[in-house]
Amino acid sequence: MRATRLVWWLVLVVVGLFYLVPMLSMARFAFQRIPVIKLSLDNVFDRWTVEPLFDTFGDPNFRKAALLSVMLAVATAVATSVLLLPTMVVAHLRSSRARKLIEVSAVLPFVVPAIALVVGFAGAFRNTFPFLIRHPLGLVPLYVITALPFTHRTLENGLAALDLRTLVNASRSLGAGWVRTMVAVIAPNMRASIATASFLAFTVVLGEFTIASLLLKNTLPLYLAYAQGQSPQGAFAVGLVLVVISTVFVALSNRFARTVKT
Amino acid sequence: MSQDIAFRDVCKSFGTTIALSHFAIAVQDGELVTLLGPSGCGKSTALRIAAGFEVADSGDVSIGMSSVIALPPSKRGIGMVFQNYSLFPHLTVRENLEFGMRVRRIARAQRTARVDELLELVRLGGLADRYPHQVSGGQQQRVALARALAVQPRVLLLDEPLSALDATVRVEVRDEIRRIQRESGIATLFVTHDQEEALAISDRICVMRDGRVEQVGTPQAVYRFPSTPFVARFVGKVNDLEVELRSSTTVRLRDHAMEIAIPSTTLSAGEARLLVRPEDVRLVSIREPQALHGVVENLHFGGATTAVDVAVTGTGQVVRVSDVTRAVHAGVGEAVGVILDTERALVTRQ
Numbered sequence: 200m201r202a203t204r205l206v207w208w209l210v211l212v213v214v215g216l217f218y219l220v221p222m223l224s225m226a227r228f229a230f231q232r233i234p235v236i237k238l239s240l241d242n243v244f245d246r247w248t249v250e251p252l253f254d255t256f257g258d259p260n261f262r263k264a265a266l267l268s269v270m271l272a273v274a275t276a277v278a279t280s281v282l283l284l285p286t287m288v289v290a291h292l293r294s295s296r297a298r299k300l301i302e303v304s305a306v307l308p309f310v311v312p313a314i315a316l317v318v319g320f321a322g323a324f325r326n327t328f329p330f331l332i333r334h335p336l337g338l339v340p341l342y343v344i345t346a347l348p349f350t351h352r353t354l355e356n357g358l359a360a361l362d363l364r365t366l367v368n369a370s371r372s373l374g375a376g377w378v379r380t381m382v383a384v385i386a387p388n389m390r391a392s393i394a395t396a397s398f399l400a401f402t403v404v405l406g407e408f409t410i411a412s413l414l415l416k417n418t419l420p421l422y423l424a425y426a427q428g429q430s431p432q433g434a435f436a437v438g439l440v441l442v443v444i445s446t447v448f449v450a451l452s453n454r455f456a457r458t459v460k461t
Numbered sequence: 462m463s464q465d466i467a468f469r470d471v472c473k474s475f476g477t478t479i480a481l482s483h484f485a486i487a488v489q490d491g492e493l494v495t496l497l498g499p500s501g502c503g504k505s506t507a508l509r510i511a512a513g514f515e516v517a518d519s520g521d522v523s524i525g526m527s528s529v530i531a532l533p534p535s536k537r538g539i540g541m542v543f544q545n546y547s548l549f550p551h552l553t554v555r556e557n558l559e560f561g562m563r564v565r566r567i568a569r570a571q572r573t574a575r576v577d578e579l580l581e582l583v584r585l586g587g588l589a590d591r592y593p594h595q596v597s598g599g600q601q602q603r604v605a606l607a608r609a610l611a612v613q614p615r616v617l618l619l620d621e622p623l624s625a626l627d628a629t630v631r632v633e634v635r636d637e638i639r640r641i642q643r644e645s646g647i648a649t650l651f652v653t654h655d656q657e658e659a660l661a662i663s664d665r666i667c668v669m670r671d672g673r674v675e676q677v678g679t680p681q682a683v684y685r686f687p688s689t690p691f692v693a694r695f696v697g698k699v700n701d702l703e704v705e706l707r708s709s710t711t712v713r714l715r716d717h718a719m720e721i722a723i724p725s726t727t728l729s730a731g732e733a734r735l736l737v738r739p740e741d742v743r744l745v746s747i748r749e750p751q752a753l754h755g756v757v758e759n760l761h762f763g764g765a766t767t768a769v770d771v772a773v774t775g776t777g778q779v780v781r782v783s784d785v786t787r788a789v790h791a792g793v794g795e796a797v798g799v800i801l802d803t804e805r806a807l808v809t810r811q
Contacts, residue, residue, distance in 0.1 A: 362545050362546075362547075365543050365545045365546075365547045366547065366549065368512070368514055368534070368541070368543065368547070369541070369543060369547040369548075369549070369605075370549075370560075371513075371514075371533070371534040371535050372512055372534055372535075372539055372540065372541040372609070372618075373535075373540075373560055373561035373564060373608070373609075373612055374535045374536075374561055374564040374565060374612060375535055375560075375561075375564050376533075376535055379564065383560075384549055387549075387551040388549070388550055388551050390551075
């Protein structure tokens with residue numbers, strides 16, 4: 200028993216170090232006014248500054264890219280909830296075959312490379328809906344697909360925890376139509392799953408590089424890649440902030456998930 | 462009396478399985494009719510078709526004077542209580558009761574008054590601000606009933622609303638449902654597989670088997686005068702005895718010489734089965750001239766009365782005698798006599 204506990208702690212410490220050491224190194228590189236070559240244990244607490252972060256924040260290109268990424272993240276989260284949830288509810292109620300099909304489709308983004316997705320997307324819509332290629336919001340459908348493995352699983356768990364059929368039938372027998380049933384009955388009971396799926400979609404969008412790069416959209420990850428050449432410290436500082444934000448989102452989603460279980 | 466809900470020749474199949482076959486029944490104004498039958502007999506399907514959750518292959522369902530077969534559930538004017546707890550978990554008891562009225566855009570003051578009235582009706586006045594998980598299963602079903610009544614439906618549909626409750630609460634809620642149904646005077650269709658529940662709560666019982674109606678009648682009629690062997694066996698307990706049909710009015714227990722008079726039957730002589738209710742069998746002294754002789758095999762003590770199983774000598778068959786108040790004197794292994802009152806017995810080949 201004691202040995203098991205020891206192993207458990209050992210694993211936790213190793214995993215923790217694996218995660219924290221690069222973060223600390225990144226933080227030192229980004230926020231210490233000391234040349235990289237001179238960073239050592241002797242000067243861990245010397246010359247810390249948030250100046251590189253604020254310098255980057257002051258860059259209009261950064262603000263533009265950050266705004267676009269946040270907008271895309273919000274749009275992706277909203278589109279995921281608005282499109283995916285009703286589809287999954289109908290599949291749960293009406294067709295177990297459709298449910299399985301959605302389940303299989305949801306993991307496809309794991310195996311289909313982003314470049315293949317972009318080539319297919321561009322080929323399909325370049326002539327039919329050029330708006331989707333030109334406008335930055337055209338990234339939203341692609342991001343919804345990219346985030347699907349995470350968002351689908353989260354919503355699926357939420358639906359499985361509900362007595363969906365009974366709730367829907369009860370609502371319908373009381374005179375509610377499908378839209379009211381979805382908005383006033385299902386969504387409130389799925390709020391934890393919807394929030395978690397939204398957080399995950401948000402995080403995926405904030406970190407997505409390939410699709411935006413291939414479609415020439417200047418999102419935050421692209422800006423950071425560019426800024427590394429101009430102001431490496433600033434880029435790493437923003438990168439670190441993004442990691443912190445993502446970690447907070449993941450922690451929040453876990454907290455929501457726990458709330459649902461209790 | 463007007464017909465508040467009527468099924469006319471309704472058929473429904475799921476693949477090759479026939480769920481309902483030419484199903485027809487009408488529930489009158491203020492009446493409580495129970496659909497009773499074993500699992501898979503089609504009773505819940507009938508209710509779901511009435512509610513609009515299933516589409517009938519053919520036939521018609523009308524509520525009031527008009528057909529509702531083409532209407533969605535939200536437009537049928539029904540109130541429904543489900544087998545599973547169906548209260549909306551994110552809403553308080555009051556908000557649950559208000560839900561249907563909000564859908565109908567009823568003014569707040571009216572909603573509040575109606576909710577208070579309903580909470581009074583189901584005797585849950587103090588629980589208005591609690592969430593479903595903060596009230597018991599029995600209370601949840603009473604709230605569900607009140608919620609169904611809140612929209613003042615033409616018809617109330619109850620889909621095994623007591624099956625998730627434990628025995629004591631079940632009887633309490635059952636009596637409560639009956640009281641509320643009588644007070645509200647609403648036509649009610651109640652689905653159950655529990656015959657005791659059906660006998661206790663119904664104005665009429667519709668016994669179903671394999672998607673068909675076997676018998677419709679008052680609980681007394683269905684119990685006392687079952688029209689088919691299935692009804693006799695399914696509703697209440699019955700002694701199912703192997704007999705030899707000697708003539709149209711007499712039988713003999715298998716391997717037994719004594720002839721027993723039966724109501725006239727059209728069956729031809731030969732092997733048959735005699736169905737007799739336990740309360741139609743009398744436990745008598747072994748010296749009684751018309752008695753079948755036997756030995757007490759088992760006693761089932763039920764408080765006020767006791768049921769006695771008597772193994773009839775030489776036949777290998779056991780007859781149950783119920784409601785025996787003096788059975789305390791007939792111990793296991795004691796020789797006794799039994800007399801079958803066959804006036805209401807059924808003779809069948811199956």
